[in-house]
Amino acid sequence: MKEKLAKLINVKSLVTLSLTAMFIYLSTRGEIPQSVLTIYTTIIAFYFGTQATK
Numbered sequence: 001m002k003e004k005l006a007k008l009i010n011v012k013s014l015v016t017l018s019l020t021a022m023f024i025y026l027s028t029r030g031e032i033p034q035s036v037l038t039i040y041t042t043i044i045a046f047y048f049g050t051q052a053t054k
């Protein structure tokens with residue numbers, strides 16, 4: 001359990017979680033700029049792409 005928590009609290013995970021929170025907030029307001037959508041998609045793809053290789 002402690003190992004999973006330690007893995008969750010690394011920079012890559014924190015950035016991904018904060019961007020996801022920002023994306024959820026913007027989507028509830030109905031205003032997602034195209035630049036934010038592009039950046040979010042790229043970071044999420046990179047995050048899950050690196051997780052799949054491990």
